[in-house]
Amino acid sequence: MYRVALAMLALVAGATSASAQSMRSFSTFRQLHGETRLQVGLDYRAGGLRITPGRASELYRMDASYDEDRYAPTSTYDAARGIVTLGLQPAGAGGLRVVSTRQLRQDATVAFAPSVDLDLALALGAVRADIELGGLNLTALTMEAGASQAVVRFSEPNLSRCRAAEITAGAAELTVLGLGNSRCDRFSLEGGMGKITLDFAGTWTSSTAAEIKMAMGELTLRLPRNVGVRLTLDRFLASFDPAGLVRTGKAFESPGYDRAERTLDIDLTTAVGGVKVEWVK
């Protein structure tokens, strides 16, 4: 009986506190008027975030539901320079509601036109992110993730060549899938602590260099068999299982690296944790 009473009390209290959060819906978009490039600065501090390719008729779009007591949406476009700034910025009380995770219901979906050259700079705070970059015209990617849980996908090949993809992750759980589809000339990752998975599968059209620095945590490298892989490893207290990579001087190479049409050169520095290698088709 007491348990039932306590459960009822908790339910009522939960409902009361949940209703204290006032959510608002905000939408913004811009019609496509022949723009060919777009530089995006997306600053998203807390909540769920989804990025997808958008409609062909819209340059960009953001649909968000946010906690108006603590955040305010931003959406500015500089037509002269082709720069858009989107996101949710702290306002009012700021910070996160930490009474219950159920209250953190901020969500946003951001979409970009597949036809324009996209220079994407993401700054993510405490965010659960699902970022689909496949099928876009990505020319550059910069991503700074704080205490976030993010999945970055390149489900389809990037429509244009990407200069570089630079990712900085703090205390994060980060998964990057299909990096072979990214068509980036250079990939760099700087990880603080957490669990990071880098999947280099995809349609490889050129060779790539990857620079990975990981302070503490578990790093999983999923390497494609059809690409020559060379891994230069500098580790301190980190375990490493070559899983088929052959030691050649100071580096580890996949069999047939010298003869491979396309290569992936990984320069990996890690301090504490483990590096795991998995092979994918």
Add this chain to the structure above:
Amino acid sequence: MPPSGAGARARTLARTLALLALVVLSPRLASAEPSVPAGETAVHLVRNFWDLVASQQGEERTARPESRAIEPAPQGAAPVDLSDLSNPARIESRLKSALAPRDGAVRLTVSEGTARLGDYRIGAADAIEGHLLVVQGDADVYGRLHGNLVTVDGDVIVHPGALVSGDILALGGMVHDMGGEIGGEVRTLRHTSIVAPLRAVAAPEPTALETIGRRLAGVVGVFLTLAVLGFGLVMFGRPNLEVISDTASHSFGRAFVTGLLGQILVIPTFGMVIVGLILSVAGILLLPFAVAVYALLVIVGALGGFLGVAHAMGETYTRRRMALGAMIGSPNSYRYLVVGLGAVAVLWLAWSLFGWVPVAGTLIGGAAFLATWLLATAGFGAALLSRAGIRENFAGRLIPPEALTDEYLWATPQFGVPAARRPGGGRTPTRGL
């Protein structure tokens, strides 16, 4: 000469088909008015839908004020700047203070622009220079607007061929891009509280008399509709209605429990049907049909059940009066329905009259709701138990075997039926008409 069974069935079928045809055709006939562009119809549909949603959330839009220009703010008051809409929250805050009624009137100046109250339309041949603010109204753009456009508690509809060269901001509304050109950025911020003070000025609280009048009209309308539906049911499905009615009166407790369980299981059952159809793969094609049929069955069950209970109430009351010697002109199903529905309506009429009274009004409303729910639940259960009035198992029309004593068989001879066959046959004649 009594009509043959086949003839009666044919006539019933013909009536049913005629009624169905009327139901199907009437909305089309009603909508036979000058054609409206398809896109516009869609916009109106969407807007009506959101109005409906808003009304369910207690954010019903008040009646739109007459379209007119908002008078300029008095000397010394700062104008509202709509040249930068990049921060909607700031614009909202600014407009909230600027639109606060002073001396019962709203006055506001938009720098390099105009302000309008109520719905506003920019015609196809019109070209407006400067920013435009539309308060408590929709902005229909067919022509050209060279500036920014802001609506408060209203939608923006940019029609094909229209141009808005600047940004658009809809505070408490939506933007419908029907194919026009929008040079700037489109932003929408839903659920604004800017117009709350305006509503207070525009729509004062209704008086107690007005409240009573509205409620009375609502209650009378609802019960008249129920009566019409009930008459239709009597006309086309009296045997079924009577079986439901008898089930409700003879097995009220059982019907109530069944109805309660039915209410609880309506949604899970629906989910199971949907999942089952999806899992069967081929059944996916039947999904829309199944959804429609299920919804229809639930509505028919609830409505038919409620009318059945009303019929039972009316019948019980009428028979008791007749037993006391009262002369009743025509004790038939129509009368039963009217009497039963009237009994339920009395509670709601009491609420209509005294609902405005603090505490007591709430109690009366609660009692009316509770009684109606109780009856509707029992009715729904009776409809389920009797399989929509097809099975008579719980209608008190079957004689249980233990009741077939020698005394009963001796006292109630059945014409033309050998007594030896009765325990197996089991049924007594139904009441018929």
